[in-house]
Amino acid sequence: MSRAPYAWDDTMWTEVIRRLGSRQRAVLDQFGVNQTRGHPRKIVQALAAKGLLLEEVREGRDRFGTYEIHGWYMPLYVHLAWCQVCRSEPTDEEGVPHGTVSHAEGPARAD
Numbered sequence: 001m002s003r004a005p006y007a008w009d010d011t012m013w014t015e016v017i018r019r020l021g022s023r024q025r026a027v028l029d030q031f032g033v034n035q036t037r038g039h040p041r042k043i044v045q046a047l048a049a050k051g052l053l054l055e056e057v058r059e060g061r062d063r064f065g066t067y068e069i070h071g072w073y074m075p076l077y078v079h080l081a082w083c084q085v086c087r088s089e090p091t092d093e094e095g096v097p098h099g100t101v102s103h104a105e106g107p108a109r110a111d
Contacts, residue, residue: 013081025040028052031074032082044072052078 020028027039028047048051058069074082 013052013078014085016052017078017082017085020047028074028082029086031072032079032086048072076084 017025017028023040024043025045027043030036030039031047031053044053048055052074053072054075056071056073059070060067060069
């Protein structure tokens with residue numbers, strides 16, 4: 001398992017999160033709400049290189065032998081900084097951050 005490259009420093013992590021590109025931020029937002037599967041590998045690896053995600057390796061076992069299950073997770077100190085960033089961003093009247101689509105509306109359509 002990887003170790004975090006930095007100690008907890010909320011101002012440092014909030015600045016790292018604020019400086020992400022839109023695609024990286026969208027993937028990080030999904031990790032923040034525990035949607036960890038199906039993201040582009042390059043983006044996940046870029047977030048991991050910045051210390052925002054850590055790799056988790058679990059060992060599984062069945063009748064065919066043992067195997068490794070690789071996954072990614074957002075460490076707690078990053079999650080706390082992510083929450084601070086989300087809380088500081090402007091939202092619309094429904095509490096949805098500007099530039100995002102609420103789950104009730106579904107994807108935006110061009111009319």
